[in-house]
Amino acid sequence: MGRKKIGLIGAGNIGGELANLIVAKQLGDVVLYDIPAKENYAKGKALDLEQATAQNGSDIKITGTSNWEDVAGADVLIITAGIPRKPGQSRDDLVMTNLPIIRDVADRAKRYCPQAFSIIVSNPLDAMVYEFKRRTGANREKVAGMAGVLDSSRLALFLARELNVSVKDLRAMVLGGHGDDMVPVLSYTTVNGVPVRQLLAAEKLAAIVERTRGGGGELVKLMGTSAFYAPAASAVCMAEAFLLDQKRLLPCAAYLDGEYGYKDLYMGVPVIIGGGGVEKIIAIELDAEERAMLVKSAASVQKVIDVVKSQAGD
Numbered sequence: 591m592g593r594k595k596i597g598l599i600g601a602g603n604i605g606g607e608l609a610n611l612i613v614a615k616q617l618g619d620v621v622l623y624d625i626p627a628k629e630n631y632a633k634g635k636a637l638d639l640e641q642a643t644a645q646n647g648s649d650i651k652i653t654g655t656s657n658w659e660d661v662a663g664a665d666v667l668i669i670t671a672g673i674p675r676k677p678g679q680s681r682d683d684l685v686m687t688n689l690p691i692i693r694d695v696a697d698r699a700k701r702y703c704p705q706a707f708s709i710i711v712s713n714p715l716d717a718m719v720y721e722f723k724r725r726t727g728a729n730r731e732k733v734a735g736m737a738g739v740l741d742s743s744r745l746a747l748f749l750a751r752e753l754n755v756s757v758k759d760l761r762a763m764v765l766g767g768h769g770d771d772m773v774p775v776l777s778y779t780t781v782n783g784v785p786v787r788q789l790l791a792a793e794k795l796a797a798i799v800e801r802t803r804g805g806g807g808e809l810v811k812l813m814g815t816s817a818f819y820a821p822a823a824s825a826v827c828m829a830e831a832f833l834l835d836q837k838r839l840l841p842c843a844a845y846l847d848g849e850y851g852y853k854d855l856y857m858g859v860p861v862i863i864g865g866g867g868v869e870k871i872i873a874i875e876l877d878a879e880e881r882a883m884l885v886k887s888a889a890s891v892q893k894v895i896d897v898v899k900s901q902a903g904d
């Protein structure tokens with residue numbers, strides 16, 4: 591029996607760290623794809639990572655390529671193809687740049703990897719994952735966006751540091767679009783079951799919510815490009831849930847067909863990820879303030895999806 595095959599589309603900052611984590615966890619063989627202009631870069635990164643396996647004891651194979659035939663038949667695709675933010679840019683500013691890229695990737699994914707579970711990371715996330723699903727015609731179970739796991743990790747870390755407790759005990763949930771009006775859901779955020787609202791004053795929580803919303807931007811400002819370690823760890827968490835049929839409840843961008851009152855929209859909601867992909871969307875009750883924030887966030891997402899829909903290219 592062969593190992594699972596994981597296609598990483600985009601061999602940049604996130605792509606490289608994805609490969610590194612997948613090798614460390616021995617989740618499957620990795621194909622690191624980038625455009626022809628970056629073929630040698632992808633090959634070099636793959637070789638460098640493969641040489642590290644002599645130290646970490648993994649037998650995982652890593653192939654660098656600019657030929658989609660090498661990606662063919664992948665069980666999982668993690669797509670980071672696209673341009674990252676620069677200081678001062680919002681994720682939505684990337685829509686016209688990354689739209690032709692996601693369309694190119696979708697067309698090839700449809701041709702070469704029709705069975706894959708695809709995890710989209712490229713920004714603006716909700717619009718890119720929407721377009722990927724629309725363009726490939728894949729079932730909604732097979733296409734998810736990585737945002738909520740990352741945003742929840744940021745919320746969890748900030749809370750753990752403020753409370754001086756282990757981040758292991760934080761259960762944080764961020765829903766809605768992957769934008770500045772994302773929805774940190776404090777009513778479901780606990781320290782092993784103890785609601786954080788019982789542990790921290792409202793103004794401290796409000797400051798942490800704001801830092802979470804701007805968590806990506808904070809890093810763009812510091813580094814001049816966008817984050818890659820935590821985004822990669824978050825996407826690998828989703829891939830692992832699928833590959834190992836873990837049935838994890840994770841906040842992910844999922845295609846809504848009536849859930850939460852929305853149709854034909856991708857947005858962050860709690861889902862179960864297992865061997866079937868997005869096996870279930872979980873409906874949770876939100877308080878009035880959280881519901882209002884979700885409505886606002888959905889409206890922002892819809893605006894960017896409408897931009898995508900208005901661009902011919904079929």
Ligand code: APR
Binds near residue numbers: 603670675694817
């Ligand atoms: N097919 C495959 N790869 C592509 C394509 C394409 N059509 N177009 C561009 N790429 C590659 C680039 O050549 C580059 O190597 O995608 C890679 C992106 O890598 P980085 O520039 O390092 O960006 P990264 O930090 O990895 O972020 C990628 O994820 O979080 C989002 O906002 C971020 O949209 C950005 C994406």
